Amino acid sequence: MKYFGAQIDIHMGGEDLIFPHHQNEIAQSEACTGKEFSKYWLHSGHLMVDGKKMSKSLGNFYTLRDLEEKYPNESRLYRAFRLSCINGLYRDQISFSFDKLEQNIQTIKNIDNTSKNLARFEAEYS
Numbered sequence: 001m002k003y004f005g006a007q008i009d010i011h012m013g014g015e016d017l018i019f020p021h022h023q024n025e026i027a028q029s030e031a032c033t034g035k036e037f038s039k040y041w042l043h044s045g046h047l048m049v050d051g052k053k054m055s056k057s058l059g060n061f062y063t064l065r066d067l068e069e070k071y072p073n074e075s076r077l078y079r080a081f082r083l084s085c086i087n088g089l090y091r092d093q094i095s096f097s098f099d100k101l102e103q104n105i106q107t108i109k110n111i112d113n114t115s116k117n118l119a120r121f122e123a124e125y126s
Contacts (some may be wrong), residue, residue: 006033014093015043035123045093047085054096070098071105076112080104 027033029116046053049060083104
């Protein structure tokens with residue numbers, strides 16, 4: 001509430017937080033303020049690795065630092081990871097794999113090359 005006030009427009013979280021976490025947030029916030037806490041609630045699917053929910057306890061957990069260490073000189077890494085995440089609906093589970101990440105790195109390279117070629121073409125023929 002310090003940063004956003006008593007009400008927010010959109011609250012997001014994983015599908016596993018619907019009950020009891022979000023119900024508790026609603027109860028506490030609305031009891032405190034007397035106002036509707038959030039207008040919209042979006043619950044996303046889980047990030048999956050090898051068919052299982054990504055989690056520290058299963059040992060299938062990767063951080064961005066892990067990805068940076070695996071791809072130390074790849075300037076397109078973050079864009080490729082974002083592409084991996086937005087390729088599905090927000091409610092669907094997202095399956096992470098290094099193969100998919102590498103394919104998306106190549107896709108981003110292709111997009112960058114096409115953009116450069118179009119800019120060069122535009123400069124030549126404008």
